[in-house]
Amino acid sequence: MTGSMQKIMITDWPVNRFKGLKSMLCIVLFSILAMHIPILSGAQSFEFDGKRKKDVISFIRIKNLIVIPVFINGKGPYNFLLDTGVGQMIITDTSFLKSLNVKLFKTYKIQGYGLGKEIEAILTRNITANVGKSEIRNIPAAIFKEDIFDLSSYLGMKIHGILGYYFFKSFIVKINYSSNRMTYYAPDTNPRIKGAKIxxxxxxxxxxxxAKIRIDSATTTDVHLLVDNGSSHPLLLEAIGDQPFPLPKHTIAANLGVGINGVISGAMGRLPALKLEKFNFNNILAGFPEYSTKRMEIEGTPRNGTLGAEVLKHFVVTFDYQHEVMYLKKSNAFKKKFDHDMSGMEIYTANAPKFKYIIGRIEAGSPAETVGLNEGDEILSVDLKPMGNYTLNDLTEIFRDHDGRQILIEVSRKDERHMVILKLKRRI
Structure with a gap:
């Protein structure tokens, strides 16, 4: 393979453990793809085969994120996040560089502020992707030479990439979070869609x-939000005008993401209310990342923050990009309350030399710190059940179950075993 080399700069924007990098990176790379990669023959939208007008597929939901099967150049299926927060397709699995015969590409060196090293990405349109009974040829794609996202560790299953705009612009897409099923229609079918029109x-x-957000008992403000179903959070709020978004009276320090500069610091708190058309959510959780003027300048789209999947999962959500409308229909999860992790620790998975669950971060003053758990501890059992009985999603739900719950945790530290009783505590 041959290609030219160019260089770009990116900054961080936190959404979750990998989203800080993803959101900012995709904005920059999407514009570069449009400017520098020639349009090849073939459609630039997903299309159904034959006379088909709709399809239904099941998806896996982990930490509110949607994982769907995607075939790439006739091989697969591969696990891709379906994400409204990205433009072109992103392939994070570096093994694709060997398995795909990628031609007509350009290589870019991506330099992030404070990164200290450059990361190379191949940008190409020499890829055909299939989702269910639909196909797109020559889809713009970025393939990274290093797995800088580490999605697999964050979600506890192998993730090969991220698919966004090109799928959503091709169909009317209905996502049922309760049944883990997605129905997508050809845009000329004019399906009957139930729900409030936004x-x-x-x-x-x-x-x-x-949307409207009540900041305190006397103040309500209109906000402009990115709808990002690839964000696990309910809300992320960064700015009003040129100023940081005002914090609630009670917040806790929180790790809101990991970008290319490392951990993104910020605060978590609760706001009195969020209103989406006729729907009201009270006492809603929100993250407040440290304000970044550089992020605002590079993104080029003024906004106050992000609406994430922790809110969207309360609905059956239908996206109609062609008519620029979203439909929200209450699901059986509508009344579910918003709860934050009550353990104060972040867990990820490692595969070498064997699969294991590792404590990656512990918040100061949290229950995990109080009982003496450490970063780097390997979790061996929870409530006397070995870790083979749990998925990473199971653990996420356990550690946000309810205030005061006691959990017996066994860990390995420097070849020694330790047993602790962790008492969950609602900190916000």
Missing amino acids: PMQILNAKPYIH
């Missing part, structure tokens, strides 16, 4: 809506 703007290949 206007969207598609800007730089991403959907934005307006």
Whole structure:
């Protein structure tokens, strides 16, 4: 393979453990793809085969994120996140560089502020992707030479990449979070869609809506939000005008993400209310990342923050990009309350030399710190059940179950075993 080399700069924007890098990176790479990679023959939208007008597939939901099977150049299926927060397709699994015969590409060196090293990405349109009974040829894609996202560790299963705008712009997409099923229709079918109709703007290949947030008992403000179903959080709020978004009276320090500069610090708190058209959510959780003017300048789309999947999962959500509208229909999860992790620790998975669960971060003053758990501890059992009985998603739900729950945790530290009783505590 041969290709030219160019260099770009990126900054961080936190959404979850990998999203800080993803959100900012995709904005930059999408514009570069549009400018520098020639349009090849073939459709630039997913299309159904034959006379088919709709399809239904099941998806895996982990930490509110949607994982779907995707075939690439006739091989697969591969696990891809379906994400409204990205433009072109991103392939994070570095093994694709060997398995795919990628031609007509350009190589870019990506330099992040404070990274200290450059990361190379191959940008190409020489890829055909299939989702269910639909296909797109020559889809713009970025393939990284290093697995800088580490999605597999974050979600506890092998993740090969991220698919966004090109799928959503091709269909009317209905996502049922309760049944883990997605129905997508050809845009000319005019299906009957139930739910409240919310206007969207598609800007730089991403959907934005307006909502209302009550900051305190006396103050309500209109906000412009990116709709990002690839964010695990309910809300992330960064700015009002040129100023940081005001914090609630009670917050806790939190790790809101990991970007290319490392951990993204910020605060978690609760706001009195969020209103989306006729739907009201009270006492809603929100993250407040440290304010970044550099992120605002590079993104180029003014907004106050992000609406994430922790809110969207309360609905059956239908995206209609062509008509710039989103439909929300209450699901059986609508009344579910918003709860934050009550252990104060972040867990990821490692595969070498064997699969294991590792404590990656512990918040100061949290229950995990109080009982003496350490970063780097390997979790061996929870409530006397070995870790083979749990998925990473199971653990996430356990550690946010209810205030005061006691959990017996066994860990390995420097070849020694330790047993602790962790008492969950609602800190916000």
